[in-house]
Amino acid sequence: MEKTVYRKKSRSPFPAPLALFAALLCGFTLLNLFWPKRELSELENRKLAQMPAFTVKSFLNGQWQKSFATYWQDQVAFRDGWINLESAVNSLVLGKTEESGILLGDDGWMFTRLFTVTDSAKAQLEKNVNAVCSFASRYPGRVTFLLAPSASVIYPEMLPDNAPMVDEDAMLDEIFARVGEYADVMDLRPLYRSAKDQDLYFKTDHHWTPNGAYLAYTQFCERQGLEPFDRNSHTAIEVEDFYGTHYSATRRWNARPDSFEYFDLPNPMTIYKINGEAQYEADRTETMVNTDKLSTRDKYGAFLDGNNGYSVIEGDGEGSILVVKDSYANSFVPYLTANYAKIGVVDFRNFAYGLDSTIEAEGYDQILILYNFQTFLSDSHVIYIDRPTTLK
Known part of the structure; x- marks a missing residue:
């Protein structure tokens, strides 16, 4: 009887799944090597890491390897797609309602997370x-x-359920009570709550909209006895597909872009170089909206061409006003051209001096201090407003 001989099948040293994985890994690595490198991520609003310079010292202490890992991560092929995929998984699968300090609310709303006020922020607010x-x-x-x-x-119903936000209302009440002893305080909350259906804030950005700024401006005019800028007598220009700073932080997978309108007013704005206290040198003169920025990610930055230290705008009204501000004022200020002949604009992030000497030298009649709450809460530059003059 013939004996059946069973022979052991020869096996590949690499199982097929492992070989496929190795091939994909090698292929993706080669793809990354030749993938176009970027210096800036428009959607993330930040600079991307570049190939680190190699030195023996940095290699031995491990710094080069860390820098290379960051570079590899920032320059990975299809980076934007991977981030969008991660955002979708976090939202749909994991149910996350927060990303990079931004709360993901209902109907596409994104809010800055503010659950606590640190001791350092409390101290800065007091200052x-x-x-x-x-x-x-x-x-x-x-x-x-x-x-x-x-x-x-203004839109607490759009916050994620049970989000433990700080009691901003109570903090605003206290701030307004103290400042109100010395200045005319504008509390927008009643007006905004009665007009919350008018797109007062961007959903993808931390700023108010130009429409929200206009509503605040009309209340300012009412208090000052001024006739507001008539939007109906000017042609509005619409800007679409605006994804703001909150979107850049979260990359919310199903985000809908914001849109806004502006008015192309001819009033010239001169931006100054600051050489010292009340010492200014004209740098450039342009209109109040830098339209080149409307084609970039930072579309809101078109207003007043960003946060310059000191600018002066020629208006169509009478008298003068100095606006001390953060970026919220950038979409507010253009409306003031209907009421004042001269509008000065100071941003302390790029203006390291007190205001007394400038007010005296330029003869400003009125002063408007315009900030949003969260900037005012912790901005260490606000205290410059009370710096004494050093000029004799």
Whole structure:
């Protein structure tokens, strides 16, 4: 009887799945090597890591390897797609309602997370309030203080369920009570809550919309006895597909872009180089909206061409006003051209001096201090407003 001989089948040293994985890994690595490298991520609003310079010292202490890992991560092929995929998984599968400090609310709303106020922020807020009060006390009857509330205060129903936000209303009440002893305080909350259907804030950005700014401006005019800028007598230009800073932080997979309108006003704006206290040198003169920026990610940055230290705008009205501000004021200021002949604009992030010498030298009649609550809460530059003059 013939004996059946069973032979052991020869096997590949690499199982097929492992070989396929190795091939994909090698292929993706080669793809990354030749993938176009970028210096800036428009959607993330940040610079991307570049290939680190190799040195023996950095290699031995491990710094080069860390820098290379960051570079590899930032320059990976299809990076934007991977981030969008991660965002979708976090939202749909894991049910996350927060990403990079931004709360993902209903109907596409995104809010800055503010669950606690640190001791350092409380100390800075105290300094800022004291500085404003001290400054305003030197200019009785000439200072208006406008602190815009956060979008979460006006649209709390859009926050994720049970989000433990700080009691901003109580903090605003206290700030307004203290500053109100020395300045005319504008509390927008009643007006905004009655008009919350008018797109007052961007959903993908931390700013108010130009429409929200206009509503605040009309209240300012009412308090000052001024006739507001007539939007119906000017042609509005619409800007679409705006994805703001909140979107850049979250890359929310199903985000819908914002849109806004602006008016192409001919009033010239001169931006100055600051050489010292009340020492300015004209750098450039342009219109109040830099239309080149409307084709970039930072479309809001088109207003006043960003946050320049000191600018002066020629208006169509009478008298003068100095606006001390954060970026919220950038879409507010153009409306003031209907009421004043001269509008000065100061942003302390690029203006390291007090204001007394500038007010005296330029002869400003009125002063408007305009910030949003969350900036005013922790901005260490606000205290410059009370710096004494050093000029003799």
